[in-house]
Amino acid sequence: MNEADYVPIAALNQYAYCPHRCWRMFCAGEFIDNQYTLEGTGLHDRVHTLGSNHRGDTWQVRAVWLKSDRYGLIGKSDLIEEADGQLYPVEYKRGHRGEFDNDELQVCAQALCLEEMTGRSVTQGFIYYAQSHQRQPVELTAELREAAIATLAAVRTLLHTGQMPPPEYTPRCRGCSLYDRCLPQAAKKVSRYRE
Numbered sequence: 001m002n003e004a005d006y007v008p009i010a011a012l013n014q015y016a017y018c019p020h021r022c023w024r025m026f027c028a029g030e031f032i033d034n035q036y037t038l039e040g041t042g043l044h045d046r047v048h049t050l051g052s053n054h055r056g057d058t059w060q061v062r063a064v065w066l067k068s069d070r071y072g073l074i075g076k077s078d079l080i081e082e083a084d085g086q087l088y089p090v091e092y093k094r095g096h097r098g099e100f101d102n103d104e105l106q107v108c109a110q111a112l113c114l115e116e117m118t119g120r121s122v123t124q125g126f127i128y129y130a131q132s133h134q135r136q137p138v139e140l141t142a143e144l145r146e147a148a149i150a151t152l153a154a155v156r157t158l159l160h161t162g163q164m165p166p167p168e169y170t171p172r173c174r175g176c177s178l179y180d181r182c183l184p185q186a187a188k189k190v191s192r193y194r195e
């Protein structure tokens with residue numbers, strides 16, 4: 001597999017959020033910040049300093065690159081921890097626990113890489129929500145693994161074909177930094193006129 005064939009782990013998260021947004025970011029190279037993305041970038045800038053330490057009985061390493069040759073995945077982790085003999089990824093997110101499962105797919109993809117790199121099984125990961133200062137456990141079930149692998153296949157097809165999924169207006173659009181470019185409601189009206 002060529003380096004260019006590796007799918008960024010973050011693309012799975014974006015695709016699960018909205019395939020059209022994923023296309024804009026990873027095929028069209030568009031990105032615009034809004035309040036939410038700026039807060040997220042600031043959070044990751046603080047976290048993404050390579051280093052390891054012990055916190056009590058927990059070993060922590062930050063900003064490690066994760067890669068899977070089997071799945072063709074690559075991405076930088078926020079935090080990897082080992083405690084009680086268990087190794088697991090922790091993904092940092094701004095805000096509160098959301099109603100969407102895209103962050104869980106990202107944690108699962110990190111775990112797939114971690115398993116391949118270490119030869120150890122990873123049964124759980126976490127999402128740390130900065131606003132609420134809470135860690136949400138993510139159980140790496142067979143269903144979540146299947147969903148992550150299916151999303152990976154969809155993203156790979158998107159990146160290979162470059163074919164644009166149409167924008168769809170959903171509750172997610174309200175927090176999307178690309179809303180003003182995408183104008184999903186206007187796009188829907190235009191497509192109706194064309195029918």
Ligand code: SF4
Pocket residue numbers: 017018019020021024167168169170172173176177178179182183184
């Ligand atoms: S505004 Fe909505 S449809 Fe458009 S990219 Fe964002 S989430 Fe997707």
